[in-house]
Amino acid sequence: MATTASLANPNTFSSTITHRQQPPASISTFNAFTSTKQPSFKTLISHKTPTVIRHASVIAAAAASDSPSSAPATSFHGECYVVRDNIDTDQIIPAEYLTLVPSKPDEYKKLGSYALVGLPESYETRFVETGEYRTKYPIIIAGDNFGCGSSREHAPVALGAAGAVAVVAESYARIFFRNSVATGEIYPLESEVRVCDECKTGDVVTIELEKSVLINHTTGKQYALKPIGDAGPVIEAGGIFAYARKAGMIPA
Amino acid sequence: MATSSFISSLPSFHISISKKKKVSTKIMAVMTPQTSNRKPSTTGSVKSGMTMTEKIFARASERTQLSPGENVWVNVDMLMTHDVCGPGAIGVFKKEFGDDAKVWDREKVVLIPDHYIFTSDERANRNVAILRDFANEQNIKYFYDITDRGDFKANPDYKGVCHIALAQEGHCRPGEILVGTDSHTCTAGAFGQFATGIGNTDAGFVLGTGKLLLKVPPTLRFVLDGEMPDYLLAKDLILQIIGEISVSGATYKAMEFVGTTIENLSMEERMTLCNMVVEAGGKNGIVPADATTFKYLEDKTSLSYEPVYSDAQAGYLAEYRIDVTKLEPLVAKPHSPDNRGLARECKDVKLDRVYIGSCTGGKTEDFVAAAKLLLASGDKVKVPTFIVPATQKVWMDLYTLPVPGSGGKTCSQIFEQAGCDSPRSPSCGACVGGPLDTYARMNEPQICLSTTNRNFPGRMGHKEGQIYLASPYTAAASALTGFVTDPREFLH
Numbered sequence: 001m002a003t004t005a006s007l008a009n010p011n012t013f014s015s016t017i018t019h020r021q022q023p024p025a026s027i028s029t030f031n032a033f034t035s036t037k038q039p040s041f042k043t044l045i046s047h048k049t050p051t052v053i054r055h056a057s058v059i060a061a062a063a064a065s066d067s068p069s070s071a072p073a074t075s076f077h078g079e080c081y082v083v084r085d086n087i088d089t090d091q092i093i094p095a096e097y098l099t100l101v102p103s104k105p106d107e108y109k110k111l112g113s114y115a116l117v118g119l120p121e122s123y124e125t126r127f128v129e130t131g132e133y134r135t136k137y138p139i140i141i142a143g144d145n146f147g148c149g150s151s152r153e154h155a156p157v158a159l160g161a162a163g164a165v166a167v168v169a170e171s172y173a174r175i176f177f178r179n180s181v182a183t184g185e186i187y188p189l190e191s192e193v194r195v196c197d198e199c200k201t202g203d204v205v206t207i208e209l210e211k212s213v214l215i216n217h218t219t220g221k222q223y224a225l226k227p228i229g230d231a232g233p234v235i236e237a238g239g240i241f242a243y244a245r246k247a248g249m250i251p252a
Numbered sequence: 253m254a255t256s257s258f259i260s261s262l263p264s265f266h267i268s269i270s271k272k273k274k275v276s277t278k279i280m281a282v283m284t285p286q287t288s289n290r291k292p293s294t295t296g297s298v299k300s301g302m303t304m305t306e307k308i309f310a311r312a313s314e315r316t317q318l319s320p321g322e323n324v325w326v327n328v329d330m331l332m333t334h335d336v337c338g339p340g341a342i343g344v345f346k347k348e349f350g351d352d353a354k355v356w357d358r359e360k361v362v363l364i365p366d367h368y369i370f371t372s373d374e375r376a377n378r379n380v381a382i383l384r385d386f387a388n389e390q391n392i393k394y395f396y397d398i399t400d401r402g403d404f405k406a407n408p409d410y411k412g413v414c415h416i417a418l419a420q421e422g423h424c425r426p427g428e429i430l431v432g433t434d435s436h437t438c439t440a441g442a443f444g445q446f447a448t449g450i451g452n453t454d455a456g457f458v459l460g461t462g463k464l465l466l467k468v469p470p471t472l473r474f475v476l477d478g479e480m481p482d483y484l485l486a487k488d489l490i491l492q493i494i495g496e497i498s499v500s501g502a503t504y505k506a507m508e509f510v511g512t513t514i515e516n517l518s519m520e521e522r523m524t525l526c527n528m529v530v531e532a533g534g535k536n537g538i539v540p541a542d543a544t545t546f547k548y549l550e551d552k553t554s555l556s557y558e559p560v561y562s563d564a565q566a567g568y569l570a571e572y573r574i575d576v577t578k579l580e581p582l583v584a585k586p587h588s589p590d591n592r593g594l595a596r597e598c599k600d601v602k603l604d605r606v607y608i609g610s611c612t613g614g615k616t617e618d619f620v621a622a623a624k625l626l627l628a629s630g631d632k633v634k635v636p637t638f639i640v641p642a643t644q645k646v647w648m649d650l651y652t653l654p655v656p657g658s659g660g661k662t663c664s665q666i667f668e669q670a671g672c673d674s675p676r677s678p679s680c681g682a683c684v685g686g687p688l689d690t691y692a693r694m695n696e697p698q699i700c701l702s703t704t705n706r707n708f709p710g711r712m713g714h715k716e717g718q719i720y721l722a723s724p725y726t727a728a729a730s731a732l733t734g735f736v737t738d739p740r741e742f743l744h
Contacts, residue, residue, distance in 0.1 A: 086499055086588060088708040095685040095711075098336045099368060099375035101382075102452065103343025118710045145500040148533065149706060151435040151449030153340060173533055174504050175435060179451035239453060241348045 074236070076165045076187075076207040080216075081127055081137035082199050083119065088149035089176065091118035093158040102157040109133055111154060112161030125201050127162070134163040139205055142169035143196045146188075147176025153183060160185025166207055168195055168214055168225065181231045184239030189214075190226040198223075301563030303471040305506040305538055308446040308560055312429045320470035320569075328360070329428035329445075331458045334414050335365040337433035337451075339382040344456025355390050356462035362394040362423055363387050364414040369679045370401055373687035377401070394421070404644065404677040412643035412678030415439040415611040419523060420645050422553030426541035427560050431455070431464060435530045436611050436705065442522035443549075444541030444559050446506075449530065469535040470569040471506040471562075472497075476513040478577040483740045485621060486521035487613060487703065487723035489513075490528045491582040492574065495592025503533030505569060508562065513576045514539055519548040520617040527612045528705050531589040581738050583701070584721035587709050595726050598736035604698035606633070606731040607712070608724060609640030610683035613703020616649040618724040623655045623666040625728040629742045632671040634734035638692040639672050640681040647678050672731070685713040694719075701730045 097114045100107040112134060116127035128135045140159070146169035147155055156179050159167070166187040167180075180188040189207065195214065199205070203218040209232065212225040228235075237243035244250045300317060302310065310318050312326035333341050345353065355361055363383045368376035380398065387395035396417060398410040411417035415436050418424050426444035431437065433455045440447035450464070458464050474493060494501075507529045514522070517539075526537030541559040549557075581595040608614065608622055619641065626633075641647040650663040658666065664675060673692075682692040683704040690713075694700055697716035704712075707719035722730070725739035732742065 086708075088706070090685070090706070090708050090711050096687055096713075099373060099379060099687065101339040101343060101379065103340050103347065118715065120709050120715055145503070145533065148499055149435065149708060151433060151437075151451055152337065153433075153451035153453060171500060171503070173500070174535060175449055175451065175530075179453065182451060182453040182457075240457065241344075241453070 074209045076139060076209070078138040078204070079136060080139045080141050080199055080201065080203050080205045081116075081125070081135070082141045082196055082201045082203075083116075083123070083143070083146075084196060085143035085170075086145045086148055087119075087142055089147060089152050089155040090149055091120075092116055092147065092155040093152065094118040097158075098152060098154055100154070102154055102161075108157065108161050111158040112163065115158040115162035115164070133161075137201070138163060138165045139207060140164055140167045140169075141196050141199050141205075142167060143194065144170045146170075146172050147180075148173035151175040151179070153179045156180040156183055156185045156188075168207070168223075170194055170196070181234050182240045184235045184237060184242065187228060187232070187235055189228060192224050192226065195223050301565035301567065303473075303506065303508060303566040303568065304444065304540060304560045304562045305446055305471055305508065305536060306468055306566070307562075308427060308429060309466070309468045311427065311560070312446075318468055320468050320567075322468045323465055324468060325463050326429055326466055328431055328458050328462055328464055329425075330360050330362060330418075330423055330430045331455060332362045332364060332414055332418060332423075332430065332432035332434070332437065333383075333455055334363075334367055334432075334434060335369070335376070335379045335383060336367045337455065338363060338365075338386075339379045340452035341433055341455035341459065342382060342386050344453050345459040348456060349460040353460060355392070355459045358391050359393045360462070361390075361392050361459065362396075362414075362418065362421075363392055364396050364411060364417050365398055366412055366414045366417070367680045367684065368686050368690070369398060370404070370677045370691065371687040371689050373689070376687055394423070404647075410644060412641070412646070413611045413614065413680055415523070415527065416615055416642040416646070419443070419519070419548075420552065420643060422549060422555075425549065425553060425555060425557035426545060427558045431458060436527050438529050438534065438537050439523050439527040439611055441526040441529070441537040442519060442539050443545055444539060446536050446538070447526075448536045467504070469504055469506045471508050471566075472502055472534075473508045473510065473568045473571040475571060475573045476509065476511040476576055477573070478513055478575050480513055480516065480576055481579070483581060483725060483738075483743045484576065484579060485618075485723040485725055486517060486524040487528075487721075488579060488582050488726075489574075489576065490525050490531075491584055491589075491592060491721065491723075492579055493572070494528065494532045494590045495582070495584070496572070497532055497590075499531060499588060499590045500533040501590075502529060502535075504535055505533075507532065507534045507537045508568075509537065509539050510562075511574075515542065515544075517544075518617060519544060520615045523615070524612055524618075528589065531705060581723060581726050581740070583726065583736060584707055586707055586718040586720065589706060589721060591707075594738075595722065595729075595736055596738040596740075598720070599738070601699065601720065601736040603635050603701050603720075603730055603734055603736065605635050605692075605694075605700045606637045606727050607640070607682060607692055607700055607702035607704065608638065608727050609642065609681050609692075610702075610704040611642055611680070612683075612705040613724055613727070614640055614642035614646065614678075614681075616646050616653065618703060619646070619650055619663045619667075620653070620655055621724040622728040623663040624657065625725050625739055625742050626670040626672075626732070627655065627658050627661070627666050629732050631732050632669075633731040635731060637667075637670075637672040637731040638682070639667055639675040640692065641675055641678045643678050647675060650675050670732075682712050685711060701727055701736060703727050 313324040396411040400406040424440040424443040430447040435449040529537035694713035694717040701720040729737040729739040
């Protein structure tokens with residue numbers, strides 16, 4: 001069940017708690033820096049200049065110049081990599097690589113080379129080929145509880161450093177979701193159905209963020225996604241700090 | 253009230269799950285009832301009761317009332333970070349607030365190297381140095397440094413595992429908000445506070461502002477009643493619960509533990525319980541503070557604190573009632589903490605090694621429990637048995653505290669007589685695998701039973717390694733036979 005916070009009432013999220021789990025916390029509008037109820041920032045303009053490093057396979061949709069939207073008009077396209085349920089942080093980035101500090105550029109790059117290297121041998125195709133730093137799969141498709149386990153931020157960072165732009169999972173562990181948004185490394189998108197059962201690694205897919213839809217060109221099927229909501233602009237800006245600066249909440 | 257009988261391999265066991273809002277409980281509201289500034293007609297609800305987690309959020313966000321689902325800015329009381337995530341958090345802090353920026357409060361930041369300490373890995377060593385430089389530059393009050401890796405005892409400040417050190421140093425206080433760059437920060441909920449794990453970026457934000465944007469979690473209530481059988485430990489209780497609700501059963505939720513069993517648990521046992529709530533996806537675990545808590549804190553902190561308690565009419569998402577007298581020793585089988593099984597039903601599983609350590613199962617009482625069982629048998633272990641105390645204090649206790657009923661023997665003596673490996677330098681050790689030269693790391697595809705908290709593939713090192721999670725009693729019993737063993741085989 002989708003939850004969106006309206007900008008008119010930024011301090012309250014109304015969310016319906018489902019029997020599985022409630023919709024993840026998206027980093028909502030910040031009001032710590034001002035004391036007014038209404039957000040004092042201007043709504044981010046949804047434009048997308050594909051940056052070479054992070055969004056290798058991003059197609060910029062027609063820029064919406066002045067329309068305030070809570071989701072950026074962006075598409076992601078490429079081959080998908082499919083994993084199962086409960087992919088924990090040790091599989092995403094094994095503990096022995098945690099000595100790499102994500103805020104150091106050369107170590108950030110190295111983290112990418114180890115993304116998903118902890119997956120068991122039953123996964124025949126590697127997410128990142130040995131000796132490479134980048135993946136050929138910009139989109140990951142997963143089952144339930146993706147990112148469970150540790151709070152290590154190295155997990156979404158490794159995926160982003162490797163060149164993944166989005167994960168489409170049935171559900172997320174909360175710290176992983178939160179870290180993905182805070183760092184702006186990847187979009188943690190949620191599907192309505194078990195997409196991991198209907199896609200295979202190598203399928204060519206497109207994600208239309210604004211329409212919240214995943215299209216599998218190989219199978220010809222289409223899937224609705226839960227709207228990314230207010231987390232979208234935060235990730236697009238590059239994380240909470242970048243967003244707060246862009247929005248004028250903290251001095252640039 | 254809807255109840256469901258849980259059909260499983262557990263004999264005559266009943267969990268009742270009620271999805272009702274009102275809870276009958278002996279917990280008193282200690283705070284005076286909050287008066288809402290809204291007129292009753294605008295709320296549409298008579299209830300203003302809050303759970304203790306909600307109350308902590310309310311106080312920390314300077315509000316009188318709030319409900320689950322609301323995103324609020326809270327004032328953080330303590331921030332903890334260690335050698336793995338500290339450098340990253342510091343990097344974010346400096347990048348975002350400036351190279352010359354100062355942390356929001358030099359007395360509210362605790363820097364604890366504990367993960368990759370006793371290793372020759374250069375980057376791991378460098379990461380401790382990064383913490384040191386930051387501590388010096390910022391004049392951080394609590395930095396538990398280690399400079400001589402060859403002899404941990406030569407480092408008077410060094411503590412060991414962060415979650416146990418936080419408790420032992422008096423940094424966990426009822427009613428407060430503690431965040432840390434480690435998923436098992438939830439351990440501190442044992443002290444009746446809100447404690448949860450966060451990432452480097454959030455931690456960098458807290459370093460600069462002392463605030464964090466958090467969503468108020470709804471609470472799952474676990475009522476555990478009955479006298480704890482003498483073959484069970486808190487580890488069995490939490491394995492029972494995780495097996496019940498699954499690894500995502502508590503995602504985004506608070507897990508509140510009450511009941512007569514809980515009231516009779518020691519602080520260390522409560523810590524074991526809260527430690528693994530993250531394995532159920534939980535945002536935080538919490539136990540109401542009581543005389544046991546206050547006694548524990550007496551000699552550890554001089555800071556004042558104000559405990560909070562759930563209102564009688566607080567709302568819960570669900571309530572689980574557990575009669576602990578009906579439980580049996582458990583294991584979590586490979587490869588998930590919710591893959592629950594009875595220890596006695598796994599007796600054909602041959603083990604290659606047993607590991608006793610970590611924030612979950614490496615505290616003083618965990619070792620005393622293991623020692624008691626080894627003593628009761630009088631035999632020697634049949635597989636390599638690794639003993640890794642969580643902190644320096646625990647290590648000292650192993651060598652000085654007499655084990656009850658042993659005629660004055662210490663844990664270390666009992667371990668030695670049973671043929672266990674000698675106790676090792678305190679740290680997180682092999683629980684999390686770590687650099688390749690970490691003591692007791694699983695570098696081959698072996699089967700290990702451990703008192704640690706996670707058993708996903710590759711957790712302790714080798715991807716094909718198999719890990720059975722269990723209590724210290726079960727670990728000791730299994731070490732004696734070389735197979736997964738129910739501790740009742742040795743405890744009368």
